[in-house]
Amino acid sequence: MELELTEDQEFFADTTRKFLEDKATPTDLRQLRGDPIGYAPQYWRAGAELGWTSLLVSEEDGGGSISGRGLADLALVAHQFGRHAAPGPLLATNVVAAAVSRRGTPEQRAEVIPGLLAGETVATWCWAEPPPRDRLGEVGLSATPDGQNYVLNGRKGPVEAGAHAQHLLVVARAPEGLVQLLLPASSPGITVIPAQGLDLTRRFAEIRFDDVVVPRSALLGDPSATEADIERQLQLANVIQLAEMVGAMEKAFEITVEWAFNRYSFGRPLASYQELKHRFADMKAWLEAGHAAADAATRAVQDETDWAGEYTSAGKAYMGVYGIELVQDCVQMHGGIGVTFDHDMHLYLRRVVVDSLLFGTVSDHRQRLATMLERREAVETNESHEDKEATNA
């Protein structure tokens, strides 16, 4: 989390914190374990009232930010979500809300946004596909033109809130390239298969599309901009994940530090053993680095810099290793109790693990970084040729 927040941001983050402390206690989370949607509808409506779904939506569409920097504000919410392993389709809803507000036709915006803002409906992004197409960015789902329609065939998943979202934003491969289509989840030909998942409250599904007919008017944005739109949505998703992961790491670390002071072994607190102290020191360093990585990514994506993708991928590549290692080490420091369902540690472990696997694994993001670096090297090589030519001239 940023070192400097505005007063409004502090107040905003604190409101969400208090709300979650009250409404998303570890006991609540355990009770939601078998719940089909993973949260109570009135919980999500109340969260929407606090602003959870409006920060990336333009004021014209009824949204608005706290600080003028909507993504930075949303990262504060996501950070609290991580700290509480909170339920609710925060990522799914915000990514689609942002995309629709930015690219949607007046009809699309009117159709989708008000319900999301009110917390009455949920939208989700259907980009990833199940194995063997599960590398980041692979799209096999086809959109075949047929008069004024497209016909969709293929599979998507894991799709967050896939079994209860009302609106789907589907990435498909059309003859003209990738397209995004915004359609109701109730469209004929859609079959939803709820998935089992690691997170206690976050639900995923696989969605099958069998000859689903969608009018061309369901296109979100011009197909020529779709690749860039997808990149932007990925970056938003990654920023939300990073903020959430650092929140979960932070909470796990705090619980474990406290434990180390209170747990005695051989007549001394665990916190007095140098071997463990050194591991705590490493964890503290990785936590600070996690904050730095998440903040840098948030800033870069908020400001839409050319390097935003490098920051988000670096964050995901880092957090997927060190963030997870931190929480696993917190489990280790607890001994036997750390691997029980009764202890809270797994709530945070689940959250960081799930976030690390979706919207690009560690491996996907490393590969992305290599490609981005290759591009950068090409630019640098050109520049230095130009430099030379300038000197020669």
Next chain:
Amino acid sequence: MPETATDLEPVEDFRLRLRSWLADNMPRARRRGAAPLRPRGQMSDEEELAEVAYHRELQRRLFEGGFAGICFPKEYGGQGLTPEHQKVFNEEIWPYDYPARLQVPPMQPCATIILDFGTEEQKRRHIPAILRGDEIWMQMLSEPSGGSDVAGAQTTAVRDGDEWVLNGSKIWTTGAWWSDWALCLARTNWDVPKHRGLTVFMVPLRHEGIEIHRIEMLNGSREFCQEFLTDVRIPDSDRIGEVDQGWTVGTRWMFYEKSFSVSFYVTRPTPPEGSGDGMSVGGDTSLITEARRRGTLNDPATRELIGEAHALSLVSSEANRRIGEAIATGKMSDQGAGLSKIIGGTLGIRVANINFQLAGPAAAAWTEDSRAAGDQGVAFLTRQASQIGGGTTEMARNVVSERLLLMPRERTLDRDIPFRDVPRGPSTG
């Protein structure tokens, strides 16, 4: 601390003035963000001395141009500006050569210690000389008997009228053979507990009774020195701080030593924020270049390692930026500087391993064509140097856990007894 008065030159005005001055006065860097052309271990003495002279010259130009010591007070030859100005300075000097050798330790911890603890006369004599590039300062802390336990120094200073007579040995003093002065921690009282019998002196390195031996590192570098002090006479006016109160100075000294990477007294060329330029810091694009040369660029395992190294370099630099800001704004205690050391010791080590791994067999045996790989091999052999110099990573872990997380301190056997009676191992030098 630098002043933050409002009548200072606005940062953006300063930037423009500096930018045009740099363009007219400073040589362009040989390669953007590059390390020295040749690893120091492979420089001849002549080349090394030539580089020292060049850095002195660069420092002198900065001084004459009114850009040396941005955050040092005006009365001692500095510019009396703010950390914000230094940040701008770091960004603007990025494309140029700069006096790299005159930063750590000369500017910090040496000059900053003189600034904090020196008498008015000491400050007027040395700080402008440092800022002009005339005096290069090093630190004489570590001894053959131990470096982590700095306060266990055994080099002894005995008072003789207006003078002190120093005897003993200091070791691992980087660059002593081409430097001018050093801060030296010495024991002035053996009959009190260790922290209460220390005093700090300013020692001219070319001085009667000081013998400087060079130590060869395993990569061939002969930067390290050991100094043997035999009846070295230092005037009392070259003492810094009170007699036997050297640990007050020492504590601050240790802090400065650990926090140089976040210090605004030190110049550290940094690409402008948000330019994306900084992403090539850490030689990441050179990994691409090297992989292309080896023909491994399309190998997915190679690409994954390159991406991993890039991620960790980027996150490390953001982490250091954050830690620096947190300390500078008082949001984190000074002791947080140890976090940067740990980041170097974990993420940094991983990056070093990847660089090494990607270099391939030519890192073991190379020709002129594959010299970059050979450099990686040599660098890898000295991988741990960065985890030892300036205090070890283990000591940083002690500091972070005990001072930042407030966990119980390690038990020591040297606390409340006269230093003379403290158990010690056999002498190692």
